[in-house]
Amino acid sequence: MLPARLHPGGVEAASPGAEAQPLLRRLGRLATLSPAEQAMIAELGRGPLRELPARAEIHPEGVCPPPAALLSGWACRIRMLADGRRQIVAFLLPGDLIGRPPPCLPAPCAALALTRVLLADAQPLFAAGFVHHPPVQTGLGRALRAAELQEEILLRDQVVRLGRQTAYERLASLLLELRQRLEMAGLAQPGRFALPLTQEVLADALGLSVVHINRTVQQMRRDRLIELRGGQVIILQPEALQSVADWQDIPGLRD
Amino acid sequence: MLPARLHPGGVEAASPGAEAQPLLRRLGRLATLSPAEQAMIAELGRGPLRELPARAEIHPEGVCPPPAALLSGWACRIRMLADGRRQIVAFLLPGDLIGRPPPCLPAPCAALALTRVLLADAQPLFAAGFVHHPPVQTGLGRALRAAELQEEILLRDQVVRLGRQTAYERLASLLLELRQRLEMAGLAQPGRFALPLTQEVLADALGLSVVHINRTVQQMRRDRLIELRGGQVIILQPEALQSVADWQDIPGLRD
């Protein structure tokens, strides 16, 4: 609704369109984009944006949400059971896409802001990449398609974590996933990144209790694999962490 | 490789093209197909088929498998950890699609036949529905797209199961999922269907040990929710099972 320049707080928008940087970076890594496509993506950052505070619902469960791009802040897809148990299905990071172009089935989970978030309407992107041309034909189409496929891969990783890994392994694996994703969006220094998540959120993502997350974090600190304070993670021993987590890199796509 | 008519065993191929029935049924439920599209699908059953015995690998981990349609038999997507732990990520039922049209990222999990399976080359389908036209434009495109979206929904259900449900709830939920999917492919009588899975396979899917699967099955039998013998399940109390599992139907798409 409001133009971008009315949101001075938080986003350090030095150059115009800077809000779209992570999205541009990520999609640009997935396929070669034409200058026109790059411009279209950068334009999103100048278009009408939706700003939401932490804890706000981006879209509820059971609807078919319109395509949006997460420009800044963290969010998640979450599902709740009847008795209140919560499972975070996926984390959404700057540069990620929420919602699908039609035809679209009702989403089985809600999307929730974990921090203050800035959302842009991604309808034009999907229209250009998915609807007007077959996705294979354009760089943008291939990039959007690859983003979808990556999301599916992350979902499968999550299944393996929850199904067959111990608490310690799950935490290691999640941290490595977030690190790589943030790097792909240009938001992490090597070995160090911001993690604006409470232990309760981690618990809901990893299928554990808060108490046990705490135990596990303590242990990982004592083992000198990570440091975690004030919303910042430092990965002290990447190789050790990778071997604990049985980690394999998230594949990309270059045309 | 071999033409369909050289596979007399197992498939009761009364009319020609009968092998493609489940696929036709399922895609036809997802979108309205033109007669030409229906013919193209039926044609798959007459084209060169790939037959594999139980336990055979359909495709390994880490490759980009060509699109195939599972015409008969059960299979699964599975991922293995370095130390041999296995997690079944998804079950593949007759009428399901394996592999993706390019652009495609290396699959993070292998596909494994759980029974004898019959596979057809699905490249023509994806070419027509995805590559030559944008998926929205044709009925086939919409159906293929909906099938993909359904698969993603199943994956999210699986995450919730493994993350937040008890063994008993997981089993209930999986049985309901399989029931609905088999019904959508026209392969289940109401309240009763074939389940050609060993308890070990169930364990690998539900993130449990074989022993505990056995305990859980016994309990569910004692509670008179299901019968399970000789590869057949009878759901005795569907509503009770649904309330245990916190079940919601898998959404479909009708144009």
Added chain:
DNA sequence: CGGTGGTCTTAACATAGGTTGTTGCCGACC
């Protein structure tokens, strides 16, 4: 300043589910 609420931390105890090992059934194969 002193509440108030959110988050992290720790401890004690409870339990769902894992592990190991044995038995019995049944169909396949010689």
Added chain:
DNA sequence: GGTCGGCAACAACCTATGTTAAGACCACCG
């Protein structure tokens, strides 16, 4: 008809993780 392998069933014991509860720290706010 015997033997063998795969599978289901069951028991005894063990452990990872959940639950409940309470204190410490910190940010915010009146």
